[in-house]
Amino acid sequence: MWEHCLKRLEAEIPKNEILLWIRPLEVSIESNHISLLASNDVVLDKIESLYFKSISAAIKEIFGQGYSSSIKIHKPYVPEITEQAQSTPKNNIPSNIDHRFVFDNFIEGRSNTIALAAALQTAQTPNPEFNPLLLYGSTGLGKTHLLHSIGNEILKNNPDEVVCYLHSEIYVNEMVKAIQQKSMELFKQKYRSVTTLLIDDIQFFARKERTQEEFFHTFNYLLEGQKRVIITCDRYPKEVNGLESRLKSRLGWGIVVPIDPPDYETRVVILKEKAKHLGFTLDDDVAFYIAKQLNSNIRELEGALSTLKANAFFTGKKIDLTYTKQILKELFKVNHQIVSVENIQKTTAQYYNVKLSELLGKSRKRSIVRPRQLAMYLAKDLTDKSYPEIGESFGGRDHTTVLHAYKKMDELLSENNDLNEDKQKIVNKLTE
Numbered sequence: 001m002w003e004h005c006l007k008r009l010e011a012e013i014p015k016n017e018i019l020l021w022i023r024p025l026e027v028s029i030e031s032n033h034i035s036l037l038a039s040n041d042v043v044l045d046k047i048e049s050l051y052f053k054s055i056s057a058a059i060k061e062i063f064g065q066g067y068s069s070s071i072k073i074h075k076p077y078v079p080e081i082t083e084q085a086q087s088t089p090k091n092n093i094p095s096n097i098d099h100r101f102v103f104d105n106f107i108e109g110r111s112n113t114i115a116l117a118a119a120l121q122t123a124q125t126p127n128p129e130f131n132p133l134l135l136y137g138s139t140g141l142g143k144t145h146l147l148h149s150i151g152n153e154i155l156k157n158n159p160d161e162v163v164c165y166l167h168s169e170i171y172v173n174e175m176v177k178a179i180q181q182k183s184m185e186l187f188k189q190k191y192r193s194v195t196t197l198l199i200d201d202i203q204f205f206a207r208k209e210r211t212q213e214e215f216f217h218t219f220n221y222l223l224e225g226q227k228r229v230i231i232t233c234d235r236y237p238k239e240v241n242g243l244e245s246r247l248k249s250r251l252g253w254g255i256v257v258p259i260d261p262p263d264y265e266t267r268v269v270i271l272k273e274k275a276k277h278l279g280f281t282l283d284d285d286v287a288f289y290i291a292k293q294l295n296s297n298i299r300e301l302e303g304a305l306s307t308l309k310a311n312a313f314f315t316g317k318k319i320d321l322t323y324t325k326q327i328l329k330e331l332f333k334v335n336h337q338i339v340s341v342e343n344i345q346k347t348t349a350q351y352y353n354v355k356l357s358e359l360l361g362k363s364r365k366r367s368i369v370r371p372r373q374l375a376m377y378l379a380k381d382l383t384d385k386s387y388p389e390i391g392e393s394f395g396g397r398d399h400t401t402v403l404h405a406y407k408k409m410d411e412l413l414s415e416n417n418d419l420n421e422d423k424q425k426i427v428n429k430l431t432e
């Protein structure tokens, strides 16, 4: 019936405005009342000022005169934090917490169960058992989302807490400024007066000795005062070159938890949920297709959905499998233009520390075969070359060998997280 309302509104409101503002609303019906849920204030204002009258009239027409309607903000996106807690910097420390990232919209899967449990425990217990909490994993897997969720949850339960989210790069910049302006004492005090410090991407501290030293003392000060410290890093901290060993060791004092790339089923769920929040329903076959194509990074999944939505919006096309394949092919073409088979071979060989001649040669050693198969897989995925052409570039191999490698890798990538991470790192190097 809501679909009928949307259709009815087309008589008064341009279709693109309906798609942009009204279709994404969530609709909930309780007895004779229809609640429309907007994802944020901007949408709420827009609907109230421009469209609500027409929407109410359409609801009465389609559902019946006895139906009333209202519009409000979608609950899961707005934790109940008081105005003051959200906006007033306490002790001159802005919380920098992004209220869009909350536990409610973090999707759980095998790859992040422990990270989520640890984050919840940290957020919901006044003196968490494991402090500091360190979350590590490669890009786009939800580390920042969890940091903000922790911050939001703490402020929801106790608005008086001084919670501060900070990207490590900002910390470094602020410190450089403090040195220049001879205001180090103020800088020290600032971060020592928080009750929860959420610090993102600590790998940025590598080789910045002075920052590490200052952070080390702040970190100790907070832990001794039983304040929460939650940190993220793009890899296992011990593997970060250029981080002092005493800091590395201190980072591991609480609990160190990995977040892995999501498995296939979780990617499907994430795609469907995210599409819902973008205001459209993703058919199963489309979700399965995208989940298969993009298998390492949730930010990429979001990017694919936004691209799809924007294209469908401007062309008026329905998002089905054929259209999705066409659009995503365009998306991947960007990479095709800059990535060559030779580049893939060189980068993969370098990544796995094997000689290019070995990668292209006849060796059947597992340590060579796996990188070779992955390079073949990437060549097929990231370039326009055919199986025979790729076979030719890999020391004159038959196209069936490349086909076999592709299938094998496809199968392994859907279940092997380490391999996914390797693949992602190679792709990053190729496109950086």
Ligand SMILES: Nc1ncnc2c1ncn2[C@@H]1O[C@H](COP(=O)(O)OP(=O)(O)OP(=O)(O)O)[C@@H](O)[C@H]1O
Binding pocket: 101, 105, 106, 107, 108, 112, 137, 138, 139, 140, 141, 142, 143, 144, 145, 146, 201, 234, 270, 298, 299, 302
């Ligand atoms: N489990 C999840 N459920 C819902 N959304 C997720 C999940 N994991 C990640 N996302 C979304 O994916 C995007 C990227 O996540 P996020 O920024 O937290 O990644 P990250 O691990 O911090 O990456 P980086 O190291 O590059 O900063 C965000 O929009 C986030 O909301």
